[in-house]
Amino acid sequence: MRQWIDVQRKLLPDLLAIMQKRYEILQHIRLMQPIGRRTLALNLGISERVLRSEVQFLKEQNLLDITAAGMSITSDGHDVLMQLEDMMREVLGLKELERKIKQRLPVADVIVVAGDSDQSPWVKREMGRACVSRIKHSLTGNAIVAVTGGTTLAAVAEMMTPDMKYRDVLFVPARGGLGEDVTNQANTICARMAEKAMGHYRLLHVPDQLSAETYHSIIEEPAIKEVLDLIKSSTIVIHGIGDAKTMAERRKTPPKDMKKIEQNEAVAEAFGYYFNQHGEVVHKVNTVGIQLEDVRHVPCVIAVAGGASKAKAIRAYIKQANRCILITDEGAAKQLVRDDSSL
Amino acid sequence: MRQWIDVQRKLLPDLLAIMQKRYEILQHIRLMQPIGRRTLALNLGISERVLRSEVQFLKEQNLLDITAAGMSITSDGHDVLMQLEDMMREVLGLKELERKIKQRLPVADVIVVAGDSDQSPWVKREMGRACVSRIKHSLTGNAIVAVTGGTTLAAVAEMMTPDMKYRDVLFVPARGGLGEDVTNQANTICARMAEKAMGHYRLLHVPDQLSAETYHSIIEEPAIKEVLDLIKSSTIVIHGIGDAKTMAERRKTPPKDMKKIEQNEAVAEAFGYYFNQHGEVVHKVNTVGIQLEDVRHVPCVIAVAGGASKAKAIRAYIKQANRCILITDEGAAKQLVRDDSSL
DNA sequence: CATAGTGGGACTTTAAACGTCCAGATAGAG
């Protein structure tokens, strides 16, 4: 396949560009369907007229449907898109990035999607899609999937699709309240993901700020304890990686902790833990649920994070992680490789 | 690879056509270099202007050189062409033909090249090229290669290229005089092939028509006997397959034999043997050299024959052959498959 | 029922591809 692309690059250089264009069009339509020409053209950054020609072509190929409400993907288009995903990763050199990252960081697997989520918000959803298909890949029987919060995880939940495989899967939030907005809380995302997957889910109703006494008594409540046990025995953990400062600010972090985080030069955050650039824990939010030790024993840990600005955070987290699966984007991946080359 | 082609067919339907066009241009240039635009355009059956555009493009890609004497292939172009050969066989459905033939006829391997040598004479040279690369593939140490005569084998000799592998290879004519023109005789072709390959060769100087006495005494001559022994112990045999009637007419076949061949409904001819449609020998030319029994014990027998008109002959010969390697063209292959489907 | 967003038709502009013709250069034959 590699040589096939190389030959085509020599023999038909601009056709690969056209292929990429059509691929992106299909991809966007799938993402935003039903959608109109103008909106889509604006989104893709191409003229409306050329989009129109392309759309007409794609329609003639039976790859997309076109109704009064807008354009949407046919099942043929869906199939083509599925196969294209793999090829385009190779064409765009994303596989190359994956190889490099695998060489340089201790990860079990890497998937890089095109784009930079710093610049194009929809790239998060592509990471979400990649994450979902990766999960399906390593799903066995009646798994317990623990998920965290964050906008990236929200995107993952949004892209979740129902599947027979999820019939006996249980979704749980990885940890209790971390001080986030309700839309970004693990509970919310867990529920959303389970609904989209047509699977089951349990939630963890523990308030954010508790006195020590209440805390100790509440975790002895049978209803709570049962969920906590499920969480500790989860087989898959899906979590985001945040920039330490951004996360601390977004959460209602007390000034005392804020200072601690800053002074210890934390750069990364994941499920309530803050790491410095060497991957050492410098602070943790006190809450129930899975702990860092527990994570190390989970067979399948998937970290999802993208955008060039998160490269440092990703590197720091990966350093201490136990060969997790990383799902990221082109922006972050390139930055990671660049940083590594300059060291 | 199969799916890659299918997707591209959907997404860029004319891509494969363009690819094929450029492939053919490169192929022809390699075959006829150095060659001018007009001659080439005429040969390819396309307008001179479009050829000019294509050539300009290919030149910019550094795939061909262009001098006052005409156009020729660069080493880059050669590499691309090598890789393309395989891909185009897949694209043009030739691999499909190969699969079908392998299913239906008792052959060890089949290679089908594009075109029909009945209509385009240069297709024989393509078969020649395919044959040469196939030989190299199954060449071991100091092999002895026996070759027959015929226009197709002449094309094989013409396409032979020198290679380190041929250093210890010995070329010999498979059989003595069969009544052909000197240009199509096994001796001539054997010498030509060996020269092109930079290998060694021995010839068999035995006149066509001999009395029984002379015959028996000549084969006892040490010089002759040595060559005959080499022939009998050859490790590779390359031969053509002819239409029985055509071959009989081309050779100075005596009326008596002619009648015998016709009455027994011979359809195929190979190294002096005539076969009917069931693969049974109905006549043989009396001469020294390898015999049909000997051929059965040669580890690698390669039959080269193309053109739709030869399909019947190929089928008949293959029926009695002991899992040989067949090198043919699209015209013959399609006819073979068609005949087989209608049975 | 109004409005924002949709597809699609029609026309003009622009660029690329193509057909055609010819001049200058070069290799090979005589």
Added chain:
DNA sequence: CTCTATCTGGACGTTTAAAGTCCCACTATG
């Protein structure tokens, strides 16, 4: 050495396809 045939490459008008522009009819949704 000369002559001729063949080669490339430039020039220019023509054709055809793509892209820009504007507008209209329709429809889903609030």
